Amino acid sequence: MALTWTHKDRGEIRVHENLEELSIDLVDYIAEISEASIKEHGVFCIVLSGGSLINLMGKLVEPPYNKIVDWAKWYVFWADERVVGKNHDDSNYKLAKETLLSKVNVFPRHICSINDTVSAEDAATEYEFAIRQMVKTRTVIASENSDCPRFDLILLGMGSDGHVASLFPNHPALEVKDDWVTFLTDSPKPPPERITFTLPVINSAASVVVVATGESKANAVHLAIDDLTSLETSPSLPARLVQPSSGNLIWFMDKPAGSKLDGFKFSE
């Protein structure tokens, strides 16, 4: 049984017994938001990241999800991408394609990946331009509260340093406010060249999910969610800066990742 609660300003927290339970809850949630978004505005604009998150979504290609999800209405984006060829093992696109997208009926033209033949800077500029065109044609909804797109669902993993997408602690990309997509050529985690959604775009989504598993994430989870003592306060922890302005925030984690949370301790 999952332990779930809502923090007064850090969203809903779901701590699962194990990865199997977490992955079922995660795909249930994705299927639910997909259905609600399609009912509301005809399409589902989902944003992926890399890492273990993609394998945790694997059940989507199995019954009943593969039959109940309206794949033809999906538009797929990436919150961050490594600037490598699409066939490179570091490519987030390749991971999602092999694990999920090649196994369901998402239209290839609805899969919005980066141009892998240009520099990181140009790839970021082109990706933002492509998204702006889709906001213009109303495939992606415009936010009412910011000059940003309002994606239906942004799925983020989290590193043990608290990074989300390719927004790393103390990196200047965290400060970018005027662009929707920015680039890095000095990522602290290899490969160095990446593009990433900026915080204003992440925080304009209708729903943001952060998935964190394993004991190595426990401290970052605590710093991202709990009310901190003045000693611990770390204003630039990227995961703590995920604060959708008028959307939902949900944390999916396993027990080891949640083990340092105040709410977890109280429930033991």
Ligand SMILES: O=C(O)[C@H](O)[C@@H](O)[C@H](O)[C@H](O)COP(=O)(O)O
């Ligand atoms: O671009 C990257 O280097 C990874 O995609 C990275 O951002 C990942 O999402 C997190 O580090 C969480 O990864 P795990 O869930 O696999 O620990």
